[in-house]
Amino acid sequence: MALWIAAVNIVLATACHLLLPDRWAVTGMAGGYTLSCLAGLALTARRLRGRTGGRLDDGALRRTYTKLLVAAGLAAVAGWAADAACAAALGGGTVPTATALAAGSLTLVLVYLGVARLTKVDELRGLRRPQDRPFR
Incomplete structure (x- = not known):
């Protein structure tokens, strides 16, 4: 595959x-x-x-991946906006560019996890409590 x-x-x-x-x-x-x-x-x-x-269970699979796709889309938009705002405020150069990249990346991760949590993606439980994971 x-x-x-x-x-x-x-x-x-x-x-x-x-x-x-x-x-x-x-x-x-x-x-x-x-x-x-x-x-x-x-x-x-x-x-x-x-x-x-x-x-x-195709329905459950579709629902989970739809939730993850929505979370990824919203996170991408938010991450891009944070990066663009930092780049506009800080200007060019290595340090400002790296700062904008870090701000965009952090925003992307936080929004993705936040939206996934709000939409109740079950797989997120394993991130908080590793002992609940089905596989070790």
């Missing part, structure tokens, strides 16, 4: 490199990576459904 995911990623990354302007190629590659992961999720769900005799 990893080969299929990698193949989709390679095709999309190559298309971005060849078709998009240099300024947007890396952004397109990130989007392509996201699409290849979603293709991997679909392939994994299909194979699991076949191996479990159809007992895979």
Whole structure:
């Protein structure tokens, strides 16, 4: 399955490199990576459904990934806004750029975790209490 995911990623990354302007190629590659992961999720769900005799709870899987996708989207927007605000306030240079990057990254992580918690993503419980994890 990893080969299929990698193949989709390679095709999309190559298309971005060849078709998009240099300024947007890396952004397109990130989007392509996201699409290849979603293709991997679909392939994994299909194979699991076949191996479990159809007992895979597609609804729960869809709900969890929808919540995570919403959290990631909101976090990306908030992280970009924090980075842009810091960059505008601090100007250019190595230290201001690193500060803006750190502010954007921290905002991204906090918003992602906050939205995931508000939407009650069950997998977050393992982050707070490692002893509750099903696998050790």
